[in-house]
Amino acid sequence: MKSLTANLSTRHKLQLATVLSVVLALVPVLLVLGASSTLSLISLGLAVVSAWFVSGLITQPVNSGIKALETGLLNFKDGEFSSLLAYSEDDELGRLCHTYNQTAEQLRQEKQWIYQRELMLDKVLQSSPQALVLIDSNNHVVFSNHSAKLLFKCEQKLEGLTRYELYAFGSEQIQNAMEAGRDGLFHLKHAHSNDSQLKQDDEAQTWHLSTGQFLLNNHSHRLYIFKQLTRELSRQEVAVWKKVIRIISHELNNSLGPMSSMLHSGKILTQNLDEPRLGRVFSTMQERINHLNEFVQGYGKFAKLPQPKLEVIDWLSLLNSVKQEWVFSIEGDIPNFECFADRVQLEQLLINLLKNAHESGSEAEQIKVKIEAKSQGTLLSVSDAGKGMSEAVMANALVPFYSTKASGSGLGLALCREIAEAHHGQLSLHNRGDGKTGLVVQVFIP
Template identity: 60%
Template sequence: MERNKPALSLTRKIVLICNISALIPVWLICWLTYLSWPLLLITTLLTSLLASYLSFRLSRTLVQGIHSLETGLLNFKDGELATLLAYNGNDELGRLCQLYNQTAKQLRQEKQWLYQRELMLDKVLQSSPQAVILKNDKGFIVYSNYSARDLFNAKAALEGSQFEQLLTNTHPQLNNALTRGSDGLFTLDTEYQESQAWHLSTGKLLLNNQYHYLYVFKQLTRELSRQEVEVWKKVIRIISHELNNSLGPMSSMLHSGQLLSEKVDEPRLSRVFATISERIKHLNDFVQGYGKFAKLPTPQPAKIDWQVLLTQLQNQWCFMFDISNDVHTLADPTQVEQLLINLIKNAHESGSASEHISVTVTQNMKGTHISVNDQGKGMSEQVMANALIPFYSTKATGSGLGLALCREIVEAHHGQISLHNRQHGGLSVQLILPLSPNKQSQKSRN
């Protein structure tokens, strides 16, 4: 809005006041002395000229300082804080200009500090695994991070687009959660028919006198999975501890019994002790196997030579493999080898012919993709839902450790594992190992 300009400038007001202040005494003296009209006019003219000259000279510095302050404040209004005032007189105006310069320097420092904090906050939000979207009260998206683009499968930035338009092309389950508009849990089925648990948090805030709406999406699948595995590990440690406390005395008593039985001519005692010894050995192997699962060491990443690794595994198991060009994987070679041994062993035990068992290794922006395929019996929905849980096994002699250990190895590398029945029979185990084992798998950012 344009400012209303005053009828008289400050300089003219000062000149006018000085003229009136000087002429009133002159006119009073002329009236008392009965001065003639020609002399009165000459005296009035000279007094007015002298008062105007002196008032103009005295007010020029003041007016220039006020104009400088006005220009500086207009720069403040436009967000420009680099301009300082050059007036440094030792008077009230000089002190005012000095205070202005100090204020400008302080505001500039605070602006730079806020800018750095804003950059840091934006960096944190952009690299956050939580998807963040901010829209204004007009329905336009004013902020989003990379995770939000991944969640909504957007190829470009979401800023500037209509929020309602975004919902038309999104997943129905995600659309329902946003339409509901309240905090809560919801699930998403991915392209591989996996069920992911998500939590939506919403908020309303006032920015620049305009209401904005914040949506924060947090994936809980990995966290829930981690908590589940931690519970199983605790159970396993307790069971292993109790079994070890019992197996030690049992082994000692068995040895003493075998020494005593040598003095007794009874063949059946030897068979009894042999059976007990075999079962104790089985329990020891059982405890050691689950102990490895409960105390999986931290992965020690190194570059994996897939050609050498899979060729070595072919010496133990019959299968075919295919490796795409330029696959660079940083992972723990020992743990990855154990992972593949378990999966290939399961493929052979599924009833699949050896020539139908294959391992495929490819790489894209997400990381290294490993697929272990067979043409065995596959899995029912119930078995597939529980296959990765410790202790769960459909085999008569199975311990329920193989796939659970595979899952633990993959998640220790911050990767993903999923099971899928193949269209023409058999099972496909899909693995994703991220580009760096010490970070969450993310797409490369431009």
């Protein structure tokens, strides 16, 4: 019996049960009444047909509700939550369909919320300065962001590439770091900078690689996160120097004030004495105090650089103003475009770079200033024809207090870098190529 009803629907099973119940109830009645066999068969036939038809009508809504539930659950399986059930009878099946509709509505809202979060997460990851690469268990890249394309210097999408095809775009240092499979620092030479449009081929960059393994859709994946630390380490180093400078300046100011007051009192007390040597002593002391004041003020500019007050820069006016103090020539035409920067700080930056260029041993007519419009900002270049810089000097040139000049303060280039980074830009140093001697300092202002 069980095998006979195994393939029947619930509705047909109910109809069959109703027909059997009618037959079982009618047969004893016909036997008691002593009806003829022909009449009994006709009665049984009519009863079976009637029972089947009536039970079909009664179970039709139930059958529709069950089919609707089945369709809805299949939609759930496919991740579709927008379809609702129309069955609304006030019975157990109706309440079940109502619960289904409530669940579908809640799941639909949660799916929409998750979708919005995925869009936001994708936007954040794509705009992140950290390079992200996700590789599946088959060694294929399944996700990467824009910074990863810049790191690997790849014009096409990284998704779909194998790990080894990815290595072909990157440098050997990146490959070694990824193959090591652990968190740590590595140094990247000739790296592409995603912070500006400056070329940084002469600067080694410090990167940190963080890796993690997790299950995604029941498959093992490994995530690689590359973070550039070069600028962060430089900022930390500059912050330490600034703190040292502020402490030194504070102590010097505490001493210079009383010294100036005592010197002034000494001049008043000895003005009636006919002693020429006192004049020389006081003059020397005043000269040294003035020198120390200038020293403290110069370092104060670096330690307490104010936030830039942005305005549209008139390059021709700015260059003409600087030309009153320093001799140089303008290379190429001055582009007609808007650049927002702090004019006072930009003028100080130009003066410092031109001062260094004149002290490099270069002829004045060989010192050139070039201004270029880039897609993401302005590139300012100051070049000379001096001796250039050795690798050791270039590695320390931007460090505060470092100077190769006997009377240098070591703050000229450090202040220039501070001004550039205060504008969210970057400064870099390059020895001139193509057989030419000299140095090129490039400042990118976004």
